[in-house]
Amino acid sequence: xxxxxxxxxxxxxxxxxAFRRLFPLSFHERHLLESIRPDGRPLGRARxxxxxxxxxxxxxxxxxxxxxCTTMLAAxxxxxxxxxxxxxxxxxxAIDFHMPPICSPLIRPGRPAEVAPVISKQLSDTILSSxxxxxxxxxxxSGKAAWMAYLDIYCLDADGALFDAALLxxxxxxxxxxxxxxxxxxxxxxxxxxEENGGSxxxxxxxxxxxxxxxxxxxxxxxxxxxxxxxxxxxPISEEESIMETYLTxxxxxxxQLVSLNKPGGPGLASTSSIQDCIALAQKRVKELQQxxxxxxxxxxxx
Amino acid sequence: MDIERAxxxxxxxxxxxxxxxxxxxxxxxxxxxxxxxxxxxxxVFGPKAGTKKNENPEKACIEVIWKAKTGLIGKIEKExxxxxxRTLQNICLLTVHPNTTTSIVVQVVHDDGxxxxxxxxxxxAALVDAGIPLKSLxxxxxxxxxxxxxILLDPSKLEEQKMKAFVCLVFPSSVHSITxxxxxxxxTKSTEQEIITSLTxxxxxxxxxxxxxxxxxAAITLLSNILKKKMRSQSADNSSKAA
Amino acid sequence: MAxxxxxxxxxxxxxxxxxxxxxxxxxxxxxARPDGRGLHQCRPAFLKxxxxxxxxxxxxxxxxxxxxxxxxxxxxxxxxAMMYSNAGRLNCNVSYTTFAxxxxxxxxxxxxxxxxxxxxxxxxxxxxxxxxxxxxxFALVLESGGSDLPVITSCASLALADAGIMLYDIVxxxxxxxxxxxxxxxxxxxEEVHQDGALMITCMPSRNEVTQMTVTGEWxxxxxxxxxxxxxxxxSKLGKIMRSCLKEAASAPxx
Numbered sequence: 001x002x003x004x005x006x007x008x009x010x011x012x013x014x015x016x017x018a019f020r021r022l023f024p025l026s027f028h029e030r031h032l033l034e035s036i037r038p039d040g041r042p043l044g045r046a047r048x049x050x051x052x053x054x055x056x057x058x059x060x061x062x063x064x065x066x067x068x069c070t071t072m073l074a075a076x077x078x079x080x081x082x083x084x085x086x087x088x089x090x091x092x093x094a095i096d097f098h099m100p101p102i103c104s105p106l107i108r109p110g111r112p113a114e115v116a117p118v119i120s121k122q123l124s125d126t127i128l129s130s131x132x133x134x135x136x137x138x139x140x141x142s143g144k145a146a147w148m149a150y151l152d153i154y155c156l157d158a159d160g161a162l163f164d165a166a167l168l169x170x171x172x173x174x175x176x177x178x179x180x181x182x183x184x185x186x187x188x189x190x191x192x193x194x195e196e197n198g199g200s201x202x203x204x205x206x207x208x209x210x211x212x213x214x215x216x217x218x219x220x221x222x223x224x225x226x227x228x229x230x231x232x233x234x235x236p237i238s239e240e241e242s243i244m245e246t247y248l249t250x251x252x253x254x255x256x257q258l259v260s261l262n263k264p265g266g267p268g269l270a271s272t273s274s275i276q277d278c279i280a281l282a283q284k285r286v287k288e289l290q291q292x293x294x295x296x297x298x299x300x301x302x303x
Numbered sequence: 304m305d306i307e308r309a310x311x312x313x314x315x316x317x318x319x320x321x322x323x324x325x326x327x328x329x330x331x332x333x334x335x336x337x338x339x340x341x342x343x344x345x346x347v348f349g350p351k352a353g354t355k356k357n358e359n360p361e362k363a364c365i366e367v368i369w370k371a372k373t374g375l376i377g378k379i380e381k382e383x384x385x386x387x388x389r390t391l392q393n394i395c396l397l398t399v400h401p402n403t404t405t406s407i408v409v410q411v412v413h414d415d416g417x418x419x420x421x422x423x424x425x426x427x428a429a430l431v432d433a434g435i436p437l438k439s440l441x442x443x444x445x446x447x448x449x450x451x452x453x454i455l456l457d458p459s460k461l462e463e464q465k466m467k468a469f470v471c472l473v474f475p476s477s478v479h480s481i482t483x484x485x486x487x488x489x490x491t492k493s494t495e496q497e498i499i500t501s502l503t504x505x506x507x508x509x510x511x512x513x514x515x516x517x518x519x520x521a522a523i524t525l526l527s528n529i530l531k532k533k534m535r536s537q538s539a540d541n542s543s544k545a546a
Numbered sequence: 547m548a549x550x551x552x553x554x555x556x557x558x559x560x561x562x563x564x565x566x567x568x569x570x571x572x573x574x575x576x577x578a579r580p581d582g583r584g585l586h587q588c589r590p591a592f593l594k595x596x597x598x599x600x601x602x603x604x605x606x607x608x609x610x611x612x613x614x615x616x617x618x619x620x621x622x623x624x625x626x627a628m629m630y631s632n633a634g635r636l637n638c639n640v641s642y643t644t645f646a647x648x649x650x651x652x653x654x655x656x657x658x659x660x661x662x663x664x665x666x667x668x669x670x671x672x673x674x675x676x677x678x679x680x681x682x683x684f685a686l687v688l689e690s691g692g693s694d695l696p697v698i699t700s701c702a703s704l705a706l707a708d709a710g711i712m713l714y715d716i717v718x719x720x721x722x723x724x725x726x727x728x729x730x731x732x733x734x735x736x737e738e739v740h741q742d743g744a745l746m747i748t749c750m751p752s753r754n755e756v757t758q759m760t761v762t763g764e765w766x767x768x769x770x771x772x773x774x775x776x777x778x779x780x781x782s783k784l785g786k787i788m789r790s791c792l793k794e795a796a797s798a799p800x801x
Contacts, residue, residue, distance in 0.1 A: 106357060122382070265390035265473070
């Protein structure tokens with residue numbers, strides 16, 4: 001290709017940073033030829049990932065997830081609701097994803113990001129359809145009261161693979177969630193039983209005896225890959241996402257069942273073999289993330 | 304073995320498809336498409352000068368506005384808009400009209416399952432009607448999986464809700480791409496239809512997903528022939544009228 | 547699903563069932579603060595620059611339970627509708643997370659806070675150094691634990707310094723609550739609820755200049771003088787901490 005060779009000639013004459021900004025695609029493609037990415041990663045490797053639980057003191061469950069620079073803070077607040085007639089012994093989960101203006105130079109206050117509602121919808125689809133949380137566990141008094149879990153995820157720093165980081169923080173927040181001790185008072189309202197006055201309120205039977213953790217069935221984890229020509233780039237940064245626009249997100253649960261496979265269009269096509277490769281990468285990633293989550297939980301219990 | 308379906312349909316049987324172009328007078332291009340009871344109306348305006356902020360001005364920009372049958376615009380509509388926009392970016396020749404915006408308004412008339420395929424077909428027909436240059440048509444199909452892994456094509460709303468999982472796939476209508484860049488790589492597997500868009504909902508085994516993809520591929524040639532025929536017959540009508 | 551979400555409006559947050567104690571209201575010469583601090587003792591502060599990688603500059607501040615992130619973007623192109631201006635523009639925005647307050651969704655009016663932040667910082671920035679362009683200062687309160695605005699202001703000044711925006715001096719801000727006869731520095735939320743009066747000073751410690759001062763509630767002149775002195779002393783101490791935080795970030799090897 002004439003155009004490509006023209007830029008190649010220029011590359012020896014100009015500074016690296018200038019070349020990266022002026023010809024971003026050839027900059028990245030020349031890295032791909034060497035099977036390496038500009039940040040030094042091999043194509044199939046995800047960035048360093050860390051999790052810390054209990055970051056928000058005022059919430060019932062919370063987690064901070066970092067994948068490379070992408071940072072997500074998820075917090076769950078429990079409120080009481082009256083269950084619906086169709087499902088009298090089920091609670092409810094409301095999931096919202098926010099991108100405040102601090103997270104990216106592209107977002108201005110008053111004008112919410114276009115991707116935020118889409119990621120929000122995908123997160124609630126994924127979490128609710130994965131069956132990782134049994135809504136019956138959120139029931140307090142059948143037909144009268146159940147927990148409404150408000151899960152809010154804030155993107156603090158947006159640098160690619162937003163969905164992966166958001167899902168990780170959401171799953172971690174649920175595994176940190178503690179359901180408080182409550183009892184039903186005479187007015188039919190649910191009240192908290194605090195530890196010091198627990199003795200004086202003996203006449204009322206608490207609905208749940210002690211703080212309980214939510215049981216989670218096999219948790220969902222995800223990996224986003226960029227498809228570019230014959231290359232598959234796992235866990236892209238935002239620069240890669242903006243240059244090579246075709247991506248595919250695989251969500252698997254811990255039994256390696258497919259929870260979601262999302263490839264929303266884009267200029268490139270996906271063949272069966274490339275989808276299989278992405279699923280194989282996602283399977284490896286699920287193992288890693290499971291390990292990271294269980295380490296974060298055991299760290300929490302030591303403290 | 305066979306599952307009972309409403310209207311005595313077989314598991315691999317699609318609902319009747321109808322598609323007509325040029326249904327609105329003010330839009331630059333319009334189409335109405337129905338899959339059984341599901342019906343979608345699409346209108347195309349443009350290309351208009353200039354692109355929106357944060358879009359690449361060296362390419363044509365596509366804007367999709369999704370109107371639900373009733374109610375306010377929420378997250379579901381935003382997701383449909385994003386999927387439709389990115390799917391169209393695949394089939395449109397974006398470099399022909401750089402620095403322009405083409406607006407597409409999609410109005411859901413009735414939703415009885417397989418909404419996205421119906422909307423994609425309506426939009427494609429409307430783009431053809433407006434004379435927007437396309438690489439190929441996009442052909443789309445929904446499949447449902449039941450507990451035993453059986454696949455139902457083109458599910459109705461009721462079936463979508465009852466089934467364990469569903470998959471929605473979009474393919475290009477022809478294997479032979481007209482852009483030189485993509486036709487040059489001499490790969491032997493080029494007979495395999497590659498996927499533009501894939502969406503899934505619900506838990507399934509990885510193998511089941513690929514079964515759905517195979518089923519979808521098998522149905523796609525037939526589907527694209529039906530659509531092409533519908534569009535062609537109408538242009539013949541129109542030219543005869545004009546003459 | 548939609549039906550379930552519709553029912554969400556009717557939820558409530560369970561309370562402990564008994565009235566909240568008013569710990570700081572007990573009359574007596576020495577009242578105990580909820581976190582066991584002395585009356586004139588600030589909360590331990592944790593400051594860090596470079597919290598958000600995609601911003602030009604950013605800082606994270608944690609004062610007890612008050613946790614704030616501030617990102618600075620720019621100087622960048624002003625909005626199209628803006629007139630030509632010789633001096634740069636400053637644009638501030640403060641927002642709260644939904645879980646910032648103990649009860650979900652009860653967040654304070656952020657428009658006021660945004661304009662207060664703007665006024666507090668405006669005097670310290672050399673606006674002439676970036677003509678025609680805008681610097682955006684966006685703050686997100688992750689958790690609100692009292693004295694939010696002073697923490698936001700101090701954190702924003704660190705973020706501006708991190709972004710390399712020219713400043714006359716860093717800006718430190720501290721507030722004091724008056725409850726009965728007592729002055730409490732750096733109040734927490736519970737103390738703010740029961741306060742009779744509040745005073746906040748934002749100043750540039752090394753220039754000894756005040757960029758913003760607000761007084762609300764009932765104050766006597768002697769009390770105001772006492773409170774101001776208290777604030778200014780605390781500001782200069784906070785200024786030193788901020789300065790050492792910036793020095794640390796500058797001397798740390800870049801990765």
